[in-house]
Amino acid sequence: MTTEVGSETEVKKEPEKAEQPPATATAPAPQEEPVSEAKPEAEPAAEPAAEPAAAEASAATDTPASEEQQTSESEQAKAEEKTDKKEKDKEGGGKGISRFLPPWLKRSKSQSQVGPKENAPKEGSVEAVKEEEEKEKDKKEDEAAEESKVDGEQPVQASTADQSQEQKEEVAEEAPPAEEAKADNKEEEKHSIGSADTQPAKEEKGEDSQEKDTEDAKPENGVEEGEEAKKEDEPTDKADTSILSPLRLTKKIKMVMCQVTMLDGSQFPCEVEKRAKGQYLFFKVCETLNLLEKDYFGLSFKDNTDQTCWLDPLKEMKRQIRNAPWNFSFNVKFYPPDPSQLTEDITRYLLCLQLRQDIASGRLPCSFVTHALLGSYTLQAELGDHDPDEHRTDYTSDFQFAPSQTREMEEKVVELHKSHRGMTPAQADTQFLENAKKLSMFGVDLHHAKDSEGVDIMLGVCANGLLIYKDRLRINRFAWPKILKISYKRSNFYIKIRPGETEQFESTVGFKLPNHRAAKRLWKVCVENHTFFRLMTPEQPTKAKFLTLGSKFRYSGRTQAQTRQASSLIDRPAPYFQRTSSKRISRSLDGAPVINVISDGSGPEGGKENGRDPALELSSDSKSKLRVQGENIYVRHSNLMLEDLDKTQDDVLKHQASISELKRSFMEATPEPRPSQWDKRLTASPATSLRLQAQGKSPPRMETFLPESKEVVKSADDKQKSQAVAAATAAQPVVEIEETVIVEEVRKTPKPAAASEVPEVQAMPSQEPQEAAKVAVEEKKPAREASISSDSESEEEAEYHPQITSVSVEQIKEEPEEEQEEAELNKQEPTPEPEPIAVAESEIAPAPVTVHPVVKDGTPNAKEEAQPVVEMVDDGIVEEEMMLTPDEAPNGYSASDVQGLGSLEEEEQEPRMNGDASHVETEHLPQVICCSEPPVVKTEMVTISDTFAAQKSEIATKEVPIVHTETKTITYEAAQLDGSGDGEPGVLMTAQTITSESLCTTTTTHITKTLKGGLSETRIEKRIVITGDSDIDHDQALAQAIKEAKEQHPDMSVTRVVVHKETELAEDED
């Protein structure tokens, strides 16, 4: 029965949604506190349902309403009875579904409901317990029933209606006693159940919503409903305050009205907090649509240059749209190459709508015949069988089948339409898609560019890779497996191509885009498409602001593999929706009541009041300006791209504050090293970890983990500390702005999985002497690293490494058959997810630490950057065992769904992975051997040629450029060849760089794993950039950083600490 709960919740939500829009519009508006009066006006609902509802709402108190209600109830009751079976069936799937529902939705609903007093009646009717309200609601629902989703509403109504049957059933089903208690209020019961279900399931919490969520969890169940009830009963501020108050207390909430253009052309007004992230709105929209397979979709907006951009779900909307209006468009972002594999018809329907748009706009070119054929399926889907009486000659004129539509085409469409007799809408959609998917430009996202010779070309990003067009001709194609690296720098876009069978070297192909933003946009689209279609799991989600190497951007959603897996869990009866993209009445061939998918009440424009807070905007503006300047600076000093340089005084102050906070946290921090993301990966079962790193991680370099940085800092050893301090001091002659601590830890780990290859632990001669050389090498690095850390928004360049030289399991095989993919997926499931957060705790061996303070001759400018580099060499062999908590795999779905929405701080500290919530604990066994490690392999731009890779076929090699600088390119091969003292060259197994930023430090962790002489060796190089001005106690910070680094990796030894100080260049300098 639990399942039922899920379905119910959904149901409820939907109706709520429908009514929400109007509510939301005014909700946040502080002005409209008086509740009841405004109702009708407030609800200029676009939806037919909404209007009646409003009317009824106003009349709700009247007795006649009750009568209606009763009748409606009775009707509904019948309907419910019918559906009962269905519901039961659903039960099984309910849970799965519930996961899809974001918990914060509830909150928002409650908010919106509460806020807009005028609307309150409506919403109240939906959720309210009171009979009057119920009556209203019933009326509404009855009316709306036809248009709204059947499943959901019916249950709701049932519950709202005093029909005890259902409630009892529900209660029984929903065993949890607590909930039952709540069940006293029938409505409440539902709510509570729903919320309870949904919340846990959905771990996605908007930043904003965190607080709310926590608060809401309770309020949702009890308070919310209760409040609502109160509200409606006693239209007072009470409800509002009660609901809103928590929010207000925690934050000032500025609400903004968003307009989302849906695929059917309707407008969906939605009120959001000004600081809400993209996903908030996105999930709102999906909820409204009753869309579960939402990973294929996204919200787009036009930036101020009229370019269409995707709204990053993990970032605040405000920061993305900048000064553009809050208008968004709901679109297909990833076109599933095989739409028949979509689970639900509604998803296919939405895809159809998108494709119709694409076709009508000319984005998806088709031949005449195809236009006609696709058009005929559209007619069949929307109008049903051709009816000679009803369908006169011009019944097609409402439709646009082609960019330019001729009479001849319409005739052809009609002719074909006649031939589809008997086809259900779903079948017609399927046929539509089966044909559309074959079109060569299906799902190809085109970008204007010029090739190296200045010739105009188009770059098309699609599921399979990158296509190059000149005019209409395809002149080249780079499948994802062919691409080793994707990067952009200013307005240039580069792809590094894997060498062919006969070629020795990779080649890099560059394209010139119109501007920097276009280059970045293209890069992002590539990263996203690659991840979505090619990887089994996304790379680690990056946290909000970090100083990172270039752009930290990564695709944060689920991959296609994941979404398919998730979709397979969908077990709800097919949601009903109306295929009236064009307001035609559908004849629901399925014989079920047709309910409108989209409730687009033209929301009251109350949102405007909530408009933007001028002050906020100003500040944001100023900030952005600063950013821009920063960018300029970056341009001038390509190596100095530290965001901090452009910080305002306030920012600096904040910085300092945060730094002190950080320090405090260090002090308080328990010695227990926090599992860092990469550590986890390292410790994951060898096989998995290898895969992981190889695949998902390929672009590790840009990943940032806040938690990590902190940990790193914390784990410094006293010894090291002192040394580091010394180093730092040495380096500190001038005022330092930034310090970089580079900690390189080399750890030799016999890998279990790799074990076959590395059965025994061998002692390796330490190569301390070589370190000097390393230091030298590193000297240069710091500077670059400094340059690397740029703000994500302003970064000029970024890289992404989609490929690993060796075959990684996680990566979807080239041209995989669908079945294969799934098979892989399944395969993977049992094994610990690669990304899963394995916590590797390494103990730092008491190995001698050498500190090589490197002081750069900085011009004694006011500011300098110091970059201590600490290298830790692990003396022993660490055996790692990893344990996976069982909760991860099966539920991957829920977790994945939730991914991005943790509260700010929580999020930061809890490593979240897309798709898995698993925690991996690693135990390190005592290390047996202390060996010297070969010189650090710097894999800045490690490119491994195919031939090379071939030699070590089994080993996943991955190269992770730490810093992308042209001058500094250290290839793995080189290191191998000359670096290792022992004759047997090590094999680079994995290398990754993780960058995280804490308040005052940026930690770049570069992990290089090599396999040498049967030993797996892990070298960790950490660069910690301590940013600050003279006010910061650099020594202290540095010491802390080193200490933490050491603590974090107790099994490793610090082999080198390099402190590098960088002097800030004057802005005008070049």
Add this chain to the structure above:
Amino acid sequence: MAGLMAGFGNFTHAVVRAIPESLAKEALRMNKFDVDLSKAQREHELYVEVLKNKLGLEVVELPADESLPDCVFVEDAAVVCGDTALITRPGAESRRKETEAMKKALSDLNLNIVEMTDESASLDGGDVLFTGREFFVGLSKRTNQRGAEILADAFKDYAVSTVPVLEGLHLKSFCSMGGPGLIVIGSSEHAQKALKIMQQMSDHRYDKLTVPDDIAANCVYMNLPSKGHVLLHCTPEEFPESAKVFEKLKDHMLIPVSNMEKVKVDGALTCCSVLINKKTNV
């Protein structure tokens, strides 16, 4: 309902053209060979026989035109896909008029005619390889980029990729389709290179059948309702090694067709007919 791109190799009609006497002396050729006109004519008659009687296609036979020595190679004059026929602009000046008769024949078949009027464009049908899912257009002596663009415009449903033809007359001088997703390719270096390019450019996977002789890689594939996979290919007399390779195709109805004489003027098997599927016309 015939869907998009359904039924690769389904053909109902064929357009052929008789051999003019001028072929022996005046037809263009890359190598100096003497052509035995009567042999060539007999060969061609056999070819048409196969299409007409053995395979049951409706064959439209155009009369020869003495002023057009190469007119037997109708493939170059038009590219037909679905119900759209692109009338080409042959790369060889002397062949431009070949399209007139072709255009008339195809419009008589109720195909949608698209003409290549751009003076800067040139395209020989022999450079156009249609795989069922996409087009490859060889950029050769006879076909240029502009011609390929126009072809892409004419067949918007399909990806059109260009392939440089470094040696040989046409793209299909060393390759052709041997079945759905099966590319028959010659073993010469440039043929293999072209295949690689095609494979790289394609979103689809193709199997390849490599034959020792480039020109033997040109065969005619059909998928006929009553016959299944049908392949017209070289005879063992001409290319014994290549013929053996074809004989490995167990699922195909293999029909060796002699092309001994026409090959001397660079005519291959596909060159001599334009195949049309009227039923796929939606």
